[in-house]
Amino acid sequence: MDLKLLRLYKFPILIALSCVAFYWSFAYGLVREDFGRLVMLYTALCFLSYKLYKLLRHNFKFLVILAIIFRLIFLFALPELSQDYFRFIWDGQLIKAGINPYQFIPAEIANELDFPNTEVLLQGMGSLSAGHYSNYPPVNQLLFAVSSFLANSSQLLNVMFLRTLNILADLGILFFGARLLSNLGLSRDRIFLYILNPFIIIEMTGNLHFESVMVFFLVWSLYLLHNNRWIASAIVLGLSISVKLLPMLFLPLFFGYFLKSPKLSFVRLLGFYSLVILTLVISFVPFYSEEVMANFMVSVGLWFGKFEFNASLYYLVRWIGFQVKGYNIIETAGKILPLITFVAIILLTFLRKNGAMQSLQRSMLFGIVVYLLLSTTVHPWYLAIPLFLSVFTRFRFMLIWSLLVILSYSAYSNAQYDENLWLVALEYIIVIGYFLYELFLQKSSKPVD
Known part of the structure; x- marks a missing residue:
């Protein structure tokens, strides 16, 4: 029987072992300056991981085991791709x-x-x-x-504990994500488009970015809300915002969900907002002083008015600024572009029907994609939330983006950290083009997993 199973699964096992070897190379034999090797390893992992998903998507337990093994490979490694x-x-x-x-x-x-x-x-x-x-x-x-x-004071032990927290967060995403998919009448194996994605494994487990914890609280909050436990949902969403501020972007979108749900109301919406904000405020209390809050806001503001990395539409705006003004207009653009994002979120709030969970998730996906396309800085790990949300929709452009975002690491292949704008352009032309294709030409078709 064992030999029969081995023959049956010999191709997936071979692919899995190849993934183990490639992840090992990522964890223990790669530096971010080696851009060519980085791209080849990552591209191979994306291809092999997708093949694993297609071959074993109905073998839930096997994919869970593989997801854990791939993450544990990084446990004793110091991150080489992020400082x-x-x-x-x-x-x-x-x-x-x-x-x-x-x-x-x-x-x-x-x-x-x-x-x-x-x-x-x-x-x-x-x-x-x-x-x-x-x-x-x-x-x-x-x-x-x-x-x-x-x-x-052990650097390695610190990394190991932080990495363990991220792995546990990913397992939480797997648990609540699969249950929410099932509750929405969707195939729960879709969650592996996120959990088995090399982008998530490398950026979250490998590079120790805590978007995993943020997404864990976000999916837990959506799961609770779908089950009409709006009080607990609000508290958990507040925790998600207190990991990374980005989910605050979604708050207006809950307006339609609460008003159109038979078990919710405008009064409960106000309660929901109040609890989210209260949770966030309480989390800041141990650190609070006027000086500290001013310092924190200054630090957050730098990402809009000073830093530039892997941007898309902003780089076009910057180029126009150089032609018209003769200098970098990032400080002006950094104030205007977030306002455009806010207007887009308001339009998604009132022009789209967000009364059902999947409708809400689509609006959240569109909203954060607008935010990223208008941002001055888009580090690879920023894609975690939209990649997760896309699992609940028919859109698969985020899979393309999670593949192409590795091109942004070209900046680390030179001592000056200069970006290759041709690679940036290639990334966004393909991503935006595929998104528009899905949006307008595949509107009524079934999603391709």
Whole structure:
């Protein structure tokens, strides 16, 4: 019987073993400056992972086991594609020492600290992070603190604890995502378009970006809301925002859902909003002071008015600015583009029917895609939420984007961190083109999983 099963599954097992080898190379034998090898490994993983999904999509348990194995490969590896984890450890050690992580700029207080690895963390996080206040919201800070208390000064142990938290968050996404898909009458195996996606495994588990925790709270909140537990849903959504602020973008979209649901109402909508905001406010209380809040808002504002990376429409606006004004108009564009995003969200709120969960999820997907297309900075891990939301829709352009976003790593292949704008253009031309194709030419067709 075992030999029969082995013959039956020999091709998927061969693919799975190839994925293990490629993930091992990512974790222990790759640096982000090696762009050519990075792209080849990643492209191969995307192709093989999709083949696994197609071959084994109805073998739920087997895919769960593979998803866990692929993540555990990274457990003992220090991230090579991102240096953000140095700041995570820094903030965690500050909290452990009784210092507010929002109060000081690392470069300004490094000489006053007696941490055993101060210089290593300072150099590791880079001058950009070391020169600004922390912009990670309170739930993130709580996770950093827990890791620092458990790991003391060990860099590897810190990484292992943080990585374990991300893996647990992904398992939570798998659990609630599959249940929500089933409740909506959709095939629960769709969740593996997210869980088995190499983009998620590498960026969240490998590179330690906490979008996994944010998405976990978001899907849990949507699951609770679909089951009419709006009070618990509001609290959990507040926690999601307190991991990363991005889900705040969705708040207006709940208007139609509450007003059109027979078991909800406008009064409960106000209660929902109040609980979300109250949860967020309470999470900030341990860190609160006027100075701290000002520092935090300054740090968040930098992403709109100072930083540029892997942008799309903004780069066109910037080019026009150079032609007309003769200089970079990022400060002006960084104020106007978010307003356009806000207007788009309001239009999605009142012009689309968001009374059903799937309608709400489509509007959330469209809203965050507009936000990303108008942003001045689009790091790869920002795609986690729209990729997750796309699983509940007929749209598959996010799978294309999760593949092509690896092109943004070309900036790290040179000492100046200069972007290859031809690769940026290629990324967005394909993604936007495929999205428009799905939107207008496949409107009535079934989704291709």
